[in-house]
Each structure stands twice: as structure tokens, then as C-alpha cells.
Amino acid sequence: MGTQNIPESLETVPASFVQFAIADKLINLCRANSLWPLTFGIACCAIEMMCTGAARFDLSRFGAEVFRPSPRQSDLMIVAGTISKKMAPGIQTLYDQMPEPKWVIALGNCAISGGPFVFEGQYGIVEGADKFLPVDVYVPGCPPRPEALIEGIIELEHKITGWRRWPKVKPQWRDTPEG
């Protein structure tokens, strides 16, 4: 997930007249709990994103239900799908149009590293969203399951507030005794 080494949120702001650390924490908590994603599905991962927003894996439990179509009102861009060279400037403009505290989730292998479409003679795709966007959370999978996207959003909340909502589940095979 790429967020293990995030610094603890700053307790005391150095040398400022009035301390707003507590207010910052509260604001971060509110920002984390109401992330409005931008409806921006490119390919197969978009269908999994719609499944996450649909009835069974309800994204609105975390306050992220309102899929805003316009970039002005959304604060989370989920890059869901392959980024072709023709589409890259479009994604860049969308990212610039979003108002400040904004985050990016790279959903799926294509957004992380070009995924299955990287081969030596390839001319058409940008290999990964982090080539031109500051990506906060990477959600691997092709396409990743809806639970993985929800885990990505919880990881993003962990990064924003420094506090994790649900305990991180350790994968099963680590506990079984060897041999």
C-alpha cells in the first residue's frame, strides 16, 4: 500500500503564536471521513469502482458516497484504468481543476505501472499514474476487488489523519507455524 512510513501528524507546530494542532486534527478527521471521489472511470477498474459504490460493498458507509461528476467539488481522484498518451493531458487538467486538499488513488495495475499492457514495442500508454500525478495510495490488482478499494480508502484516511479506523488485518499465512 505504500503508506507504512508516513510521519506522525505534527503535535506541536514550531514557533507559531497560536497553536492550531487540535483544530488541524479535527479538520483532517473531517476531511478523511467525507472524501468525495470524482467519477472518472477509464476501463475495467471503473466497473469495480461502481461495484464498490453499489449495494453490496457500500462506499457510502465511509461518507464517500457522493460521486461528484465535476472536479471542482471532488477531493479524491481515483485513477481507475489504463492511462493512454492521448488521455494523459486530460487527466492532468482534471487534476489541476480540483480544489486544494486533493488526493489520488491509483486503482489497478494499469494505473500503478501500466500493468499488462507494457511490452517492448508499446507506443500508446503512460506506464503508471505517478509519472505525472502525485499518487497517495496504490491499490494493486487487475482489477482489484471492491474490498481492496475500500482498504485503499481506509489507508488514505490513515495517511490523512494518522489514525487507522479498523485494525490492519495480518495476512493469514504469517501466523501458521512453518513446516
Next chain:
Amino acid sequence: MSIEQKTRDALAPLFADQPPPEPPEPAGADESEKQAGPRPNGIIQQDYSARGFHLDVQIKSEQIVEAVKIMFELDYFLESITGVDWLKDDQLEVVYDFARYDFDLCRTVLRTRISRSEPSLPTITSVYTGASWHERETHDFFGIVFQGHPHLIPLLLPEDADFHPLLKDFKV
């Protein structure tokens, strides 16, 4: 009279000026089908279960519009236009697939071969309007210029693309 026969007779005048082709090859492709040079123009009956189409017609590139008009009257619809780059013969082959909406099944394939140095072909958008995207795409990938095409700009590649990726000698 079956639709295959009707299509054969309709397309026959295209080869009027040619010597009658020698007896059609045995249906079904035998393993070692090593043709000496590029195939002579003409109609070959193919076995549907082995190859997936019935009639395989090769014509000169100038007769394309005329042949496509005949297919349009015979109520075929254009499935797709494919480009193939035969590097060793130094030729580009363009394949037109036709199928029918009704139940008498006859998949027909029209082929032409043009040289790689100046790849140009008359457009068939005047007959099948749906061919304009197919032709633009073939132009994107192989650089074949379709004369008379109303809007020949790159369709799938970026607007300013000048490379043709599906050619065998394409380097990134």
C-alpha cells in the same frame, strides 16, 4: 440458386480480362500450401468449417469500389477492413470482410495487394459510410492513404501521430 453462386456470378465480370483461372484449388487448406508468388487474382471457394469464410476473392486495387458496389447490391454488410504487412513480399494487403444479415450464410472476403512504397487505395465510404472509421484506423496503423476519404485524420492514435505502429519494421 444459392447466394454463393449468385455472388460468384456477380463478381465474375471483374475478372473478364484475365485468362480463366486453372481449376479451383482443393477445398480446405492442405498443410504445405506454399504458393510460389502472391496469389493470382480470382475467386476461390473455401471450406467454411476450416477457414471461417466461404468465398475468398482477390482483385486489383483499382476495382475495389466496383466490387464493393456489387456486394452492396447483394445486401451484404461490411464487417471490417484489415491491413496485413507482408514485409518479405514488400506488399501491403487490405482485406474486406462481408457478411449477411439473413439466414443464407455466405461470408465473403475481398483482398487487394498494394506495394509498400506508395500505399494508396480508393476509399469505399461512398458505398458503405461505416467504412470511414475502418479506413482511418488502417491508415493509422499501416499508413495506407485512402484517396477521396472525407476526413482522413488519425482516429485511435494522437492527432499529431506520424508513426504507423503495426508495420513490421516499426521502431518506437
Next chain:
Amino acid sequence: MSQAIELQKDETFVLNVGPQHPATHGVLRVKMTMDGEYIYNAETVLGYIHRMHEKMAENRTYPQYMPNMGRLDYLSAMAFNHGYALVVERACAIEVPERAEYIRVLTVELNRISSHLVWLGAYVLDLGGFTPLMYCFDDREQILDLLEAVTGSRLTYCYFRFGGLYNDIDDEFISGTRSFIKRMRKELKMYAKLVTGNIILMKRLKGHGMIDYDMCKRYGATGPVARGSGINYDVRKNEPYGVYDQFDFDIPVYDEGDSFARYMVRMDEIEQSLRIIEQALDKLPDGEVNPKKKPKMIKPPPGDYYAAVETARGNFGIRLVSDGTNKAYRLKLRSPTYSNMHLFDEACRGMLIADALAFMGSLDLVIPEMDR
């Protein structure tokens, strides 16, 4: 309802129904020159998700290329697997055991229902109703559970092998499918009441987005788009492949040619697919799923081969040119949405923008399948 009004060219403005737009369900851009809300002219721009499938085919061996089939049209990926397997089996003359053929039909029809459910949810979402999307995705999750247990993936299947399948289905899959059929029949009645009987929807769909036979023929439109305009063309019936000729199902054809006809064609097709699945379950032979002697290396003899299958959106054809090596010399993918969408530019002249976007929804587009 073609607009009788004539539109002045000089006072038009260009509106970009751009790559990022809620109604395009993907990255499709339509440059519409508009006169007020009426569309004067539309020009579709593709290529925003061109993923070079055909170039990849030339440096992947045949089995390596199968996963790409799942990523072309991820809503009815099983039918694309079927197409690719069919063309290579036809080229190498590989025999497919009876049980594998039946399971192929079973999984393709289940996948067709899940694709039509996504279309139904997204289409009514385009028309403004948000709730049916949730019901459709809820039913679709049942199918995804069934198929995931057998194939391992929810969306981009890579389940078919040349001559057979990846693994066999178990009886838990069979009982799950039977209970799904009962549940789906009940849901279809609810959809008929909630969506088809809805007066606002009827007013928006009836008489809008007219497509006639000549336009279908000139553009090569197939699938529900053609069947909505009175063309009785379905590859499963016209060119029976696999074991489709052993099932009796009929092809829903409506000849009004408006968006409502295409809507009803797809709703009836869900019912027909349920019938096929039932018959496939009853007549499922037992036996092996993969042929005894599998060819070590897939090397089709030189020459070109063609195969067409019926996906949820139309007739998907593959032209394979092979030069005898284990990699395809040239592989052309004929995608149905490519031709269905091509008639949008001509059909939407004179429409209102709301009707044009509803018309685009009725064409049921999957953009990566168009851009390949």
C-alpha cells in the same frame, strides 16, 4: 421524431461531451456543434483508451494472449474468450469435448446476463433514475460469485483453453445457478414494474433515437442495436458455433427502431439466456473437460482464419493471419461497439442533447472494446 426545424449554421457553438463525462461511461469524446440544445453536427473522437491489443498479439504466443481477451470487453469477457478459442481451434482443428462445450455455453450466457444488468443500471442512471443501478448491481453480484468460484476472477475472465477449459464446474455451481435463475425471474418481474412500466421512461424512450435498416447496413451495426431495428441477425442462430444449435431459444426482434425497442430487446434477451442456461444445466453431459491429447505447442498452419461469436453487444469477429510460428502474424479484432457507435454521428443530428445522450446509452457502449 426527426426535427423538422432547420438549424442555422452561423450561431452554433461546439460543446465537448469530453473524455470525462458521466454519460459516456468511459473515455469517449464527442465534439457536438450545437444550436441551443439541438445538435447540429456530432463528431466522435476515439483513442483515449487505445491499449494496442493488436500489436500485443504479434509478440505474445497464442496461450499468452488469452488474458487480453478478458480486458477487451470486460462486461462480456467470456464471449471474447470463446471467440479467440474458436478461431484457434478452427485453425489447428482441435476437438472440444462435449462437456466443455456445454459449460462454455453456460458461462457465456451467465456473463451475457451480467452484462445486460450493467447496461440496464447504467442506462436508467443516464435517464436520471438512480435506484435501478443498485438493484442491477446487486443481482449481478450473484452471478459474479458463481463465476468467481469457477474461474477465479470477477470481471476479466481467462477461463477458456484451446480445446477445453481451465477447470471443471462442481455441483455447488450448478445448485447456485438454479437458485439464481429462480431469483432472476422474480427480479425481472420487479424490473418490468419499476422501470419498463414507468411512464416517464416510456415518454423518454418511445419514438427517440430512430435507426432504420439502411443505416444498420451501411454502418455494419449488429447485436441488440440491429435487432432493435427489425434485423433478425444473431450469430448464435445465423452461424451456429459450439453447441448452440442443440438449444431452442428465440431471438427477440423489435422493428420500431427506437431506443425503447433496443431496451426491450435486451430485457427479453435476459429471459432467453435464462432459458438457455436451464437447458444447458439439464443436458449437461459428464466426462472430461480437456481433450486427451493436447497439442504441445499451438502452431496454426499458415493462412488466414476467421471466427465470429455473439457477445452482449453484437458480433465479435477475429481475423487471424498465421505464418506457422507460435505467435500470430496479424490478429484483427472486429469489435461490435465500433460499428454500433459509428452511426451515432449521423443518427443524432437534430436531436436534443438529453435525447442524444439517452440514445448513446441505448447503444450500450464499452469504450476499451472500441479503442482496442
Next chain:
Amino acid sequence: MSLTLLNVIVAVFVAICFVGANAAYLVWCERKGAGFYQRRPGPMENGPWGLLQPPIDGVKLMTKQLLIPGGVDKAIFMVAPVLAMFPALISFVTIPFSSNIVAHPIDVGVLLIFAFAALGGMSLLVAGWGSRNKYSMISSVRAVSQTVAYEIPLMITTITVILVSGSLNLSDIVNQQLGGFWNWNIWPLQKQVGFNLLMPVSFLILFVCSVAETNRAPFDLGEAESELVAGFHTEYSSMGFGLFFMGEYANIVIGACLTTILFLGGWACPFGDLGFFPFTHNVGWFLLKIYLIIFVFIWIRWTFPRTTIYGLLNLSWKYLIPISLFNLLLTAGLLKVF
């Protein structure tokens, strides 16, 4: 400072708090209602049953960057959200919540509400034009033609009720309907209504017009998400969008209050004044009726798809206006006869 001015200031402050709390928790009800209709739980994680979700959204919207895009008509751009919220607040001054709880009983209360309702319609035009965006421009033209088309039948049906009750003061209208649900204005065969059979029809027209006035559900042409990206508030970011959002819910509450006062007898208890506490005419009944109507607003939104612009305008010009005019003439004639 004279008593009435202090009274009005306090009243407006209370109205702002009422509208603010109402708008916030109506958003919560809407999202939980949507979840209920769509087989999903809706906001659950933030607070018990997601109750903390509205304040969280509010704080997030306030702390986002207020982005004024370049090339935008700055003055109009900033005025539009205020215009969307301001009329709803002012109209609360005249709404009588109970016989004594009313900010400032004005004799021409109905006139004031309609004067400011027109201002709300204008805010859509100003927002669409100001944000220099083709989508917002199309949606603002649609929204204005919609609000104009649906304001006329709204006013005509209100005039029929005023004809019956004889005064523009909202408290008098309610006082006429006190005493049991059988003499509310909605029922047709009543002395005060002159045995006019069309009263339930005019109630329906008023309800449909208030739904269309607030750009909701089957008539949300102005903010048609799937066609016009986000309608007239495409270019508005944080609190600009927040004000539009709250303005919409404030207008819904105003529409519900108006419907209740004119037809469902304001704070009148349905079983007449039986003396002991729950069954007297108190503010509880008024709030109950408002929230029932708002529930129906939400219910409609999640079941119906969107109509087209010409269907919408046909409905108003060809059906609603003639029927409400005929109803007005019928009531006037019947009042003359009885």
C-alpha cells in the same frame, strides 16, 4: 432598538439555525433514505448510524479551497450562491410555526414568500451565466424556464386558497382550518371552500410545483448530473457549492411549509383540540406534517427518472396552468353562490 426590530433579528437568527440544522440533517435523511431504497446501509461509520456525517461534510466543505476559476465574471459568480440561500431564510420570518411561535406576523406573508422565491430562480440564471461554462449556461437556461413555468400555477393555486380564506396573513389561513382534519382546505365538500370539488387537485398541483420549483427528482433538469456534468454549480467548489446544496434543502422546507399551511391546516391537530397535551394545536403537528411531505420529496427522487425539457414545459403550460385557472374561476363562482 424597538422591540419589533429585536424580535425580527432574533427570529431571523432562529430561522438560520433551524434552516441550517434542517438542511444538514435532511442531507443525512436523504442519504439514509436512498440507502434504504437501494438495499444498502448508507452512511454508517461516522457516528452512530452515520449521524455525524452532515457536520463532517460541512466542516470539509468549509475548509476546502474556494476556487474562483479564471475568465469568470467574479462579481456575479460570488453573488449567486448567496442569492440561492438568502430568499429561503427571509421567507421563514413569516412562516407561523404555531399560534404564538411566529417571527413577525406580516399581513402580506404569502406575497413576501413569492417575492423572494422569484429571487431564488434568478440565482440559478446568475450562477449559470457567471461561471463561463457551456454546461452551466445550458443548465441555467433550462432551470430558469423551469422555475418560471412552475411559478405561475403555484401562485394561481395559492390565490384560490387566499380567495377561500380571505386574508394574505398565513396565521389567519391556518386559524380558519383549525379543529379537526375534516375542515382542512384539502377536502372538497366544505362550507368555507364553497363545495369546490377541485381542492385536492389544487393540492396536487401545489405539491408538483414545489417539487419542480426546487429542481428536484423527476424535474431536476437544471442539475442534470448525467447530461450536464453538474448543472449550474459545475464551477463552484467548497462553500459556494455548499450554499447551493443548503439552499436547495431550505427551499424544500419552505415548499413543505407552504403546502402544509395552505392545505393541511398548519399547526392544527388532526383530531381537533382535545385539551390534553399531545392533541392540542401545537408546533409538533406542524413539524410532523412538514417532515412527512419532505419524506415524500425524498421518496419521489429515488424512484423516478428525469423528464425531458419539452415534457416538463408541456406539463406546466398545457396542463397545470389551465387546470389551476379553471379551479380559481370555479372557486370564485362557488363562493359567490354560497
